[in-house]
Amino acid sequence: MTIHQTAPGLAGYLDSIHLCDCIEGMQQLPDASIDIIVTSPPYNIGKPYNSHNDTMPRDEYLAWMGRVAAEARRILKDEGSFFLNVGGKPSDQWIPYDVLARFREHYELQNVIHWVKSVAIEKADIGAYDGITKDVAVGHYQPVNSRRYLSQCHEHLFHFTKNGGVPLDKLGVGVKYQDKSNIGRWKQADRDLRDRGNVWFIPYRTIRTSRPHPASFPEKLPEMCIRLHGFDEKTVVCDPFMGIxxxxxxxxxxxxxxxxxxxxxxxxxxxxxxxxxxxxxxK
Known part of the structure; x- marks a missing residue:
């Protein structure tokens, strides 16, 4: 667990969701005051937000993302992490990469994490694992009614840092070994926990009522980002697009x-x- 010191000058902003534009809001924060940024901005794919036009001209949208990136870099600590979740749509696969290019002007891309929402694995490909006796298909996605495009079952989670050298608590999101004989076999395998890697299966919960927000991510995603970076009670996490x-x-x-x-x-x-x-x- 990484030990952090809460930056001075944040007292009036902590543990609150501020009703304002995120760039204007971040401009009120001190330099290098935030430990972790986790957010998912609008993807500009026509989602029906209440108060945001999600069909901006592409150049305007990317210029806006560049301004968000620059202001977020200013408030991020030198050893901080910025986790950016961004996706596209079947007919426009370039969006996450175009956004990534704007962020490249301000950050090092330390990790690319693939957030998998739904996965299907045939038993023949699984091998001899106890408890898995048939094909596996889990998770939720929005089916695409098209002969040209595949349904989108994953999104990108880009991990940015200022210098590309921020140590992480990889076992903070670790998983147990399937083959317990690996414990002790490898120098780093001194307990029943291994690096999860950069593919995270995080399904949405089934919601049987109307969604209050058209594009929210599950709570487990930011939780895993915070765990991966490392945290304590003084850690400050910022979400410029807090949603719900x-x-x-x-x-x-x-x-x-x-x-x-x-x-x-x-x-x-x-x-x-x-x-x-x-x-x-x-309580």
């Missing part, structure tokens, strides 16, 4: 501090209600 509060809930679960920004009052109120319910539950 998944990053704030992850921070509360891990007993870290958070700062969020959201331009839509309804989404912010939904996030605040979820936070109130979580805090009441944890």
């Amino acid at each position: 509060g998944s990053t704030a809930l992850a921070a509360i679960t891990l007993n870290t501090r958070y700062i969020g920004y959201e331009i839509d009052p309804a989404y912010r109120e939904c996030a605040c209600e979820r936070i109130r319910e979580r805090l009441e539950y944890q």
Whole structure:
């Protein structure tokens, strides 16, 4: 677990979701004051947000992402991590790579993580694992009604740092060995926990009611990002596009501090209600 010191000048901003534009909000924060940024901006693919036009001209959208990247770099600590979740759509596969190119002007790309939402594995490809007796198909995705495009079952999670050399707590998101004979066989395998790697299967929970937000990510995604970077009770996590509060809930679960920004009052109120319910539950 990495030990951090909370930067001075954040007292009035911590543990709140601020109703404002994220660039304007981040401009109020001190330099190098944030340990971890985890966010998923609009992908500009026509999602029906309440207060944002998700069909901006491509050059305007990418220029905006560049401004977000620059301001976020200013507030990020030198040893901080920025986890950016961005996807595209079947008819426009370039979006995450175009955004990545804008961020390249400001960061080192330290890791590329693949967030898998749904996966299908045939038993013949699994091998001899106890408890797996047939084909496996788990997770949820939005089917694509097209003969040209495959359904999108994963998104990119880009891990940016200022210098490319930030140590991580890889076993903070580790998994147990399937073959226990590996424990002790390798120099680093001194316990039943190994590096998960850069493919994370994080399914959405089944929701039988209408979604309050058209493009939220599951709480487990920011939680795993925080765990991977390393954290303690002084760690400050920022989400410039807080939406309905998944990053704030992850921070509360891990007993870290958070700062969020959201331009839509309804989404912010939904996030605040979820936070109130979580805090009441944890009492």
